Amino acid sequence: MARSYVAEARRRVGPKRARIGPIIARLASAHPDATIALAFRNELELLVAVMLSAQTTDVNVNRVTASLFEKYTRPEDYLAVPQAELERDIFATGFFRQKAKSLRGTMAMLLEQFDGRVPRTVDELERLPGVGRKTANVVAAELGNAQGIVVDTHVRRLSQRLGLTRQEDPEKIERDLMRIVPRDEWARFPHLLIWHGRRVCIARRPLCEDCVVCDLCPSSRV
Numbered sequence: 001m002a003r004s005y006v007a008e009a010r011r012r013v014g015p016k017r018a019r020i021g022p023i024i025a026r027l028a029s030a031h032p033d034a035t036i037a038l039a040f041r042n043e044l045e046l047l048v049a050v051m052l053s054a055q056t057t058d059v060n061v062n063r064v065t066a067s068l069f070e071k072y073t074r075p076e077d078y079l080a081v082p083q084a085e086l087e088r089d090i091f092a093t094g095f096f097r098q099k100a101k102s103l104r105g106t107m108a109m110l111l112e113q114f115d116g117r118v119p120r121t122v123d124e125l126e127r128l129p130g131v132g133r134k135t136a137n138v139v140a141a142e143l144g145n146a147q148g149i150v151v152d153t154h155v156r157r158l159s160q161r162l163g164l165t166r167q168e169d170p171e172k173i174e175r176d177l178m179r180i181v182p183r184d185e186w187a188r189f190p191h192l193l194i195w196h197g198r199r200v201c202i203a204r205r206p207l208c209e210d211c212v213v214c215d216l217c218p219s220s221r222v
């Protein structure tokens, strides 16, 4: 019964390849301010902010990095202090021991293998200690070189509700999205879903009656 209801809803809205263009266009008009919420002034600050954002909110990271980025401006600065001092400086972002270790390992590798610069490709970024696929994708996209689509908790939930994927695993969801989202939208698309997920398609109580894509969504309640 439930399955036939879902199948009927999917039929009603039509194939995802036909829906993805209007979905992107409408979300872009509804959320023209949809960009990364982390504060940074250069590529090193971007990398550090994204690494610190694991398991915490962007607001929390911005609070910490406001003073952190005044004290640490070059990769060398993260290695010049004892690990305990760096741990204290990033304490409020949570998981501070692991994050301090990853930051120091990453800074050492940037200096040894990348001339102190942040690499551009996802493959190179993923080689940095403590940098996973999601962090690498976020950094590459912000540096203007998106090679995949960031899948966080909002992207996952909205992709599923919008009928763009049936997968649960972030890497499989990413693959599904890469097949239908035009490449020049790979950087912006996750921001659109993240902002729509925060403001309208909320996890516990989606506001379908206020949603600009409700006629394109098989999970719409209206």
Ligand code: SF4
Residues within 6 Å of the ligand: 161, 162, 200, 201, 202, 206, 207, 208, 211, 212, 213, 214, 215, 217, 218, 219, 220, 221
């Ligand atoms: S119609 Fe409802 S479930 Fe679908 S995207 Fe909009 S808010 Fe989310």
